[in-house]
Amino acid sequence: DAKTTQPTSMDCAEGRAANLPCNHSTISGNEYVYWYRQIHSQGPQYIIHGLKNNETNEMASLIITEDRKSSTLILPHATLRDTAVYYCIDRDNYGQNFVFGPGTRLSVLP
Amino acid sequence: EAGVAQSPRYKIIEKRQSVAFWCNPISGHATLYWYQQILGQGPKLLIQFQNNGVVDDSQLPKDRFSAERLKGVDSTLKIQPAKLEDSAVYLCASSLGSGGSPAYEQYFGPGTRLTVT
16 A cells, blocks of 8 residues: 555646645655656656655655655646646665555646 | 657457557666556556566466566566456556665556456
8 A cells, every 4th residue: 555645636727836745654764755747648757756855856846844754746837738646655765666546636727 | 768668558358358568668777567557546566577587576466467578678468368357557667777776766658558348
């Protein structure tokens, strides 16, 4: 079973920031937080990952709380093409595999 | 760079028939994964290969599912005989490695949508 919990669905207005929360209260010290998204009829796509520090790349920002029990994925200026299911996963880098939960269905509205 | 290729994209079969899916990973990726994604759920790992050896097949229903990765590159996943509950999207993914180093993100193919009637 997935070790993270996420809201089932969220809406966001086009051009606004989308903030997707994830709870990973049982995360251990060597586990990273990964985010993937899956656009309809496509395979999942890697977005970003982090361990302790906040991370930013060309797609998104990842804010991890100091106690590491939760995180937020931020899409700074959501577009219609960001409509997708977003998965938050915690795993280590020593052989653990990704366990996907049902994710959050983000709808970006015009 | 070319992504993960899968074929066919769609397949419809009757129960008790057999079916095979093919995957070509990104060049140089040592690790290959097959996932099953049932409608409304996240992908579930079926099997993981490191080069041509199996690393994890604990969730593969071995009485009907089989997979191989000859020569450590392409892979095939077979179902024989298929059941109605096998209707799903079968995703192939690849990564540079499987652990021991940071950030081996997985790259997914478009998937094969299987419908068993």
